[in-house]
Amino acid sequence: MNFYSELEKIIKTQNPHDKFVRFYSFYDKYQNNECIFEQNFEPEFFEEPSYEGVCKIVPPQVVPKRTNLTTKDGQINLLHAIAHIEYSAIDLALDAAYRFINLPKEYYDDWLEVAEDEIRHFKMLESLLERLGAKYGDIEVHNSLFEASQKTQTLIERMAVVPRYLEANGLDATPLILKKIDNLQKDEILDELVKSLNVILEEEVSHVQKGDRWFEYACKQNKEDKSVYFEIIDKYYPQGFDRARHINKDARLEAGFSCSELKNIAHKNVC
Template sequence: MTSLSEAAISVLATNDATQKCRLTRALAADWHQGRITAIGDCPPPPRPARPARPALLPPREMPKRAYGGDKGRIGLLHALAHIELNAIDLAWDIVARFPNDAMPKAFYDDWVQVALDEAVHFEMLVDLLARLGAAYGDLPAHDGLWQAAEKTADDLAARLVVVPMTLEARGLDTTPATMAKLAANGDTLTPPALELIYRDEITHVAAGVRWFTHLAEARGQDAKALYQSLLTARFPGGLKSPFNHDARARAGFARDWYEPMATR
């Protein structure tokens, strides 16, 4: 690869999930170890390549998830694996999609690391599915995450608001309760995996906040006002409370930014 954007596109063009993870690991190493140095300017595809399975349904058509027992665990793990696979592509997409914003190298360092983290998460969840006799693709999944990417493909600031600062931040709010419920039901395997994802999500949200603030300042705009304006325009459903204020604070996400945006 001659540039990071070409590397990103090679991942986005890979439809096999296992190969997508392997390629992410190899290209992240190439970037971090200096074998790739140029950012490049190669526009990414509108959508990443996807495996034939799972079937992608509109969110409203998704079957109700089972709770309890192995069936419930499989449903949860499959949904999380689908999120992580999308997250790999979202991280590579942000690397290649916004060259006109002229972000510093540290921005690309962060998002290549996010892509690598998400690949590790996906592989870990697939391993847990296999222990239960299941595989990624066995259940349908929805396309909501990539729809959010499509709606923010025109503006890096909007992408940062919707993806890391809203969708990933929501994971900070909900994951501790999920871990506690699984542990109470005697699950000793899933909570440690969710704990790793949770810790990494804090760093991902922090990257979103950091680079959004950088971008707002570069544009000469008040960061909090811009965040609230973009959230209203690009995520009109608003935010769900309660919030995990402690985890959000660890990510540098100021309470007076997001709390007024709660709908309930």
């Protein structure tokens, strides 16, 4: 099986569960060393996300708000929003393995492992949606994560923006969601969501850690200091670090951020 060509087919697969079946078959072959890495492969630039045929895509400000989590509609909106992040993350992990060729095998090991994690996360959330009588694709979604992958076509920029910025922001945001849920009346769906979010938070620390490892690798390849991270983020998210923010210090430190980086992000000494 050709590694990059098969990944391209998986990424383009629109139906989520067809995508997962195809991925698991591919991943089994990869783990059994049955894949051939095409040396001169040229990755395609994707114009549209794979979920285009499943979800209605709207601007971020039009996506339904996740406000009243004590109502069925509020819970569906929240679950769908998080499920969409996880689904987008599946394609982002697959694209990281597909787009950047001729790297050490450990690089592909890492991002295929991340893809498998993200599929499992998506399935946990999808099962909760189904218990509420909903499914992925019922709610409008935005394209922000897909657009981030379109913008970052070099390894150093992809590793800076996706795992070390976008996914690291999730390390900060998830505890706030958990705190909000904890203040609500007990509810079976919310209790299950809390369990899922705790699994996601724990495992996504390792995803950011992988991004940190390969960002550092790319910095060495490009003869850049790791501080170039802030230049890259400012290029694509000019106000990304303008304001002081709550950060998940322990998770970010575990994921590879330095205290000096956290000071620049939080606008204060945090360690």
